[in-house]
Amino acid sequence: TVGCVVVDKEGRCAAATSTGGLMNKMSGRIGDSPLIGAGTYACGVCGVSCTGEGEAIIRGTLAREVAAVMEYKGLQLQEAVDFVINHRLDEGKAGLIAVSNTGEVAYGFNCNAMFRGCATEDGFMEVGIWD
């Protein structure tokens, strides 16, 4: 699975996710990536793209959950990402990337690694794999 989240200079957020799914999956199986609110979500507050065990991400409506705890619990972006990864995945293993309309970027995962990269206008840039 691959994904990208962006907030532009106007503060507009967007998210996109694309995948081949699981190796040896049944034909016809649909995962989290195309499900809006599960693998992909964007609103006025943030943009989120998820990867990992689709069944767990779907059951946790993971991407929308980041926006929801920002809106209703008033969490900041990284707090929201950490809360969702730690409390909404049950036994599942997954990761996600997110941006906020104020130009923040965040990510989190509860498996052994996630291929990710992030950058902000003030010059921050990071590319990583392991924890």
Place this chain on the structure above:
Amino acid sequence: MGGWAIAVHGGAGVDPNLPPQRQEQAKQLLTRCLNLGISSLRSNASALDVVELVVRELETDPLFNSGRGSALTEKGTVEMEASIMDGSNRRCGAVSGLTTVKNPVSLARLVMEKSPHSYLAFNGAEEFARQQGVDVVENEYFVTPENVGMLKLAKEANTILFDYRIPTVGYDSCGAGAESPLQMNGLPISVYAPE
């Protein structure tokens, strides 16, 4: 109002023994995609255009599980899916079950912008792709020798390969009933509460 920001990912759950040169390849691809997005943002591109541009790049490179280099079904074929969402008005588009569309994320955007729906799948999505004139290729284009090998491994292990989970002790407490032989991500399918 803050400035622009961008993040990309190439999947979670990685082989702990991934060879260093594969790790380096992955970092180079992630860096290339970040730079592609950054130069677009500096040219005032919209967030929606940048996420589509970057995911297309990731779909075209065979390194990660999407587009070319996608995971294979139990039949050894590729069935791809993608979605895109514009936060400024919460419009969205999604596709599933694609077998010939070169860049699924762009078809998802066309579903959002050129159809009355938010999600098209399988034959309907393939038909819409031809109506919209997007690039289509044979399914073989998406299959890589490496993934053919991975599928063989998965079949031998009778599992659905996703990531390297180290099953925690006592996980069977979540499972209802006897252990089923079918595995999902290295765990008995019973770990997943029946939908």
